Amino acid sequence: MMTIIGSGNMAKAMISPLKDSYDIEVVARDPAVLARLKEQYRTIKTTTIDGYIDIDGKDVLLATKQQAVGSLKFKGVANVLYSVLAGTTIESLRQNIKAQNYIRVMPNVSAKYQKSMTTLTGDVSAKASAVKLFDNIGQTIWVTSEDLLDIATAIAGSGPAYLATVAQGLIDGGVRCGLSLAQSRQLVAGLFDGFSPLVAQNDPQNIKDEVTSPHGTTAAGCEVLQQYDIQECMAQTVATAYDRAKAIKDENKIKKGQI
Numbered sequence: 677m678m679t680i681i682g683s684g685n686m687a688k689a690m691i692s693p694l695k696d697s698y699d700i701e702v703v704a705r706d707p708a709v710l711a712r713l714k715e716q717y718r719t720i721k722t723t724t725i726d727g728y729i730d731i732d733g734k735d736v737l738l739a740t741k742q743q744a745v746g747s748l749k750f751k752g753v754a755n756v757l758y759s760v761l762a763g764t765t766i767e768s769l770r771q772n773i774k775a776q777n778y779i780r781v782m783p784n785v786s787a788k789y790q791k792s793m794t795t796l797t798g799d800v801s802a803k804a805s806a807v808k809l810f811d812n813i814g815q816t817i818w819v820t821s822e823d824l825l826d827i828a829t830a831i832a833g834s835g836p837a838y839l840a841t842v843a844q845g846l847i848d849g850g851v852r853c854g855l856s857l858a859q860s861r862q863l864v865a866g867l868f869d870g871f872s873p874l875v876a877q878n879d880p881q882n883i884k885d886e887v888t889s890p891h892g893t894t895a896a897g898c899e900v901l902q903q904y905d906i907q908e909c910m911a912q913t914v915a916t917a918y919d920r921a922k923a924i925k926d927e928n929k930i931k932k933g934q935i
């Protein structure tokens with residue numbers, strides 16, 4: 677039995693790919709949302725939160741907002757607690773929810789298309805089951821500390837916003853030169869789709885070299901990218917997001933009186 681707590685975007689993204697391999701129970705506070713889920717996925721069990729949530733011996737996927745951790749009440753000891761909550765440390769989960777094993781999970785918004793790039797960390801004894809579970813919504817990478825998870829989050833968690841900025845710029849460029857908005861969007865979507873296997877199997881510098889001929893169109897375009905130092909800008913973007921993750925952790929510690 678996989679008990680998913682929460683019925684928002686992330687919980688919903690997990691139900692469809694998991695429902696054939698796992699017995700799913702969704703525990704959430706809105707009965708109307710639960711009724712709709714039950715109608716859509718007839719085999720799942722739904723439970724409205726009313727007092728204590730029974731997690732004893734279960735694999736539990738926590739997919740609520742962060743503030744729920746302190747306010748929800750749990751009964752028993754979970755087998756594995758998987759938490760997708762951004763910025764909620766294993767230490768904080770341990771203080772509020774009892775489990776044999778704790779795993780922190782950082783999926784991204786592409787989970788809704790089963791294309792999440794998901795980072796995992798936590799108790800090594802639950803690593804294999806965690807990887808198997810989250811491979812259902814895309815790709816997974818295991819890291820050995822929560823600090824590394826924060827760095828990974830700065831790339832793959834926040835990354836859709838960075839790439840959306842790139843996509844918007846390319847679309848605008850196409851329209852500026854005379855394409856319709858629909859054509860420009862279709863081109864950019866196809867570009868991103870085809871780029872995925874390229875970047876997985878080739879060094880980015882080699883991709884650039886392969887596409888760029890002397891005095892050609894790509895060379896002219898890349899000159900503008902160099903003029904604005906876009907490569908350094910992207911590296912700095914990731915480093916700044918990681919710094920922010922560390923600062924948020926300190927702010928939370930100050931709030932709890934731990935610093």
Ligand SMILES: NC(=O)c1ccc[n+]([C@@H]2O[C@H](COP(=O)([O-])OP(=O)(O)OC[C@H]3O[C@@H](n4cnc5c(N)ncnc54)[C@H](OP(=O)(O)O)[C@@H]3O)[C@@H](O)[C@H]2O)c1
Pocket residue numbers: 682683684685686687704705706709739740741742743744745747748760761762782783784785786833
């Ligand atoms: N979406 C992403 O791409 C993404 C990526 C990485 C991590 N995450 C993490 O995933 C978690 C869920 O995100 P989401 O996008 O699924 O958010 P969401 O769509 O807003 O859903 C949040 C869920 O949490 C429930 N909830 C909030 N406060 C609660 C409380 N005090 N007690 C019980 N339930 C409560 C909500 O219940 P109601 O419907 O009753 O309000 C809802 O079911 C967040 O912690 C976020 O950090 C999300």
